[in-house]
Amino acid sequence: xxxxxxxxxxxxxxxxxxxxxxxxxxxxxxxxxxxxxxxxxxxxxxxxxxxxxxxxxxxxxxxxxxxxxxxxxxxxxxxxxxxxxxxxxxxxxxxxxxxxxxxxxxxxxxxxxxxxxxxxxxxxxxxxxxxxxxxxxxxxxxxxxxxxxxxxxxxxxxxxxxxxxxxxxxxxxxxxxxxxxxxxxxxxxxxxxxxxx
Amino acid sequence: xxxxxxxxxxxxxxxxxxxxxxxxxxxxxxxxxxxxxxxxxxxxxxxxxxxxxxxxxxxxxxxxxxxxxxxxxxxxxxxxxxxxxxxxxxxxxxxxxxxxxxxxxxxxxxxxxxxxxxxxxxxxxxxxxxxxxxxxxxxxxxxxxxxxxxxxxxxxxxxx
Numbered sequence: 001x002x003x004x005x006x007x008x009x010x011x012x013x014x015x016x017x018x019x020x021x022x023x024x025x026x027x028x029x030x031x032x033x034x035x036x037x038x039x040x041x042x043x044x045x046x047x048x049x050x051x052x053x054x055x056x057x058x059x060x061x062x063x064x065x066x067x068x069x070x071x072x073x074x075x076x077x078x079x080x081x082x083x084x085x086x087x088x089x090x091x092x093x094x095x096x097x098x099x100x101x102x103x104x105x106x107x108x109x110x111x112x113x114x115x116x117x118x119x120x121x122x123x124x125x126x127x128x129x130x131x132x133x134x135x136x137x138x139x140x141x142x143x144x145x146x147x148x149x150x151x152x153x154x155x156x157x158x159x160x161x162x163x164x165x166x167x168x169x170x171x172x173x174x175x176x177x178x179x180x181x182x183x184x185x186x187x188x189x190x191x192x193x194x195x196x197x
Numbered sequence: 198x199x200x201x202x203x204x205x206x207x208x209x210x211x212x213x214x215x216x217x218x219x220x221x222x223x224x225x226x227x228x229x230x231x232x233x234x235x236x237x238x239x240x241x242x243x244x245x246x247x248x249x250x251x252x253x254x255x256x257x258x259x260x261x262x263x264x265x266x267x268x269x270x271x272x273x274x275x276x277x278x279x280x281x282x283x284x285x286x287x288x289x290x291x292x293x294x295x296x297x298x299x300x301x302x303x304x305x306x307x308x309x310x311x312x313x314x315x316x317x318x319x320x321x322x323x324x325x326x327x328x329x330x331x332x333x334x335x336x337x338x339x340x341x342x343x344x345x346x347x348x349x350x351x352x353x354x355x356x357x
Contacts, residue, residue: 124267129278131266132259136282137291139336146340157348167348171226176315182223183199185230186288190198 034134037141039063042127042134043072057089065131070096072127073118081116091116203234203287204317210251213239214320215309217296217330221321222342224312226349229342233289237296237305237322245272248292255285298333299326324350 040047042065053071054061073092077083083091095105095118105118151159158164170178200220207214216224219231238248252270259268260282268274275281281292295301299308299322308326312319322330328346331339 121267121269122273125269125274126277128259128262128266128268129274129281132262132282133280135261136259137280139338141335142337142340152347153351154348157344160344162345162348164348164352166228167226167345167352170228171349171352175224175312178223178226179201179220179314182220182230183201186200186232189230189232 034063034065034068035140036061036063038134038138039068039071041138042068042130043075044130045071045075049075053085053089056085068131068134069127072130073123076123077116198286198288200231200234200288201314201317203285203290204314204319206251206255206287207236208317208319210247212248212251213241213244213302215302215305216312216319216321217293217305217327218291221312222324222327222346222349224314224321225324225327226353227342227345229345233291235291235293237293237302239302240276240294242272245275249275252283252285255287255290257283257285257290260284260289296322296326296330298329298331324353 034042036047036050040050043050050063050071051061053059053074059067070089070092073095074085074089077088077091078085091107095107098105103119103121105120106115108115149156154164157167173181204216214236216234217237218233218235219227219229220234222229223231238244249271257270258264259266275292275294279294283290283292296305299305305322305326306320308323308329309320310323312321324346328343328350331343331346
């Protein structure tokens with residue numbers, strides 16, 4: 001995720017804020033951009049769909065949280081009610097430009113015969129969940145053919161750089177002991193993070 | 198705030214779950230440190246009720262996003278999102294209803310073993326199951342752990 005240095009972001013933490021700001025050593029970083037893979041996770045679509053949508057909608061391949069939010073709603077409208085991509089994109093953009101209230105968006109045909117209702121809270125809640133997955137859980141997959149394995153088990157682990165004596169030492173303890181130590185280690189790691197921030 | 202207290206909370210709330218990921222690996226002998234608890238949960242209505250109630254009491258919120266964004270913690274959020282990465286008052290918690298490479302909760306439970314964690318007794322995905330899950334996830338950090346897990350299988354089989 002690309003980080004941009006800012007003096008101080010005064011963006012409200014609502015559904016329309018442009019990105020995720022955090023402070024390290026008094027420098028505010030705004031995680032505004034994401035990779036194609038992260039954006040695909042955030043909008044629950046395969047990366048191929050994003051690339052095709054970019055081509056059809058003539059969008060530059062710049063992946064931001066705002067772009068993700070619009071494309072997530074576009075995909076929802078395309079998949080759920082079968083709107084053509086371009087129409088879905090324009091409707092999504094118009095919808096997200098509207099003020100945060102009321103809780104749901106309603107688009108009606110001029111004669112009032114047909115209407116589309118979007119549950120704003122639910123859409124933005126699901127988007128927050130997927131954005132969290134994209135930021136906290138996503139890793140780029142390793143490209144290319146996986147290396148051919150010539151060794152297995154302990155030999156492979158040793159070749160990979162694993163300290164087998166650590167594994168043997170760990171196995172001497174009970175599961176309860178290992179978990180208690182893990183808790184202590186995790187608490188120590190958390191305290192270091194608090195100190196660093 | 199600790200991994201063990203999170204496990205205790207889940208058990209006390211009668212949530213049906215299986216521990217997967219780093220904590221399960223640690224229980225089986227991995228020396229790696231992890232800060233989050235990954236669980237696969239049963240999607241029965243009563244279990245979702247208990248899980249939602251517990252997560253609400255722990256102020257669960259998506260991890261890694263700015264505070265104050267819209268977020269509804271309810272049944273629908275659990276059923277429509279196969280993976281939730283949360284931060285709670287008790288620590289980081291990842292919830293999955295399906296584990297890739299293994300399957301849904303029933304399949305995960307079939308491949309799990311009971312772990313005696315001292316104060317807590319819980320089900321954890323066994324080592325071959327963890328290997329399958331890591332292979333299916335395919336992320337560099339998962340693949341990096343594979344040799345260690347496969348070595349643990351061999352060491353355990355040979356009695357170290």
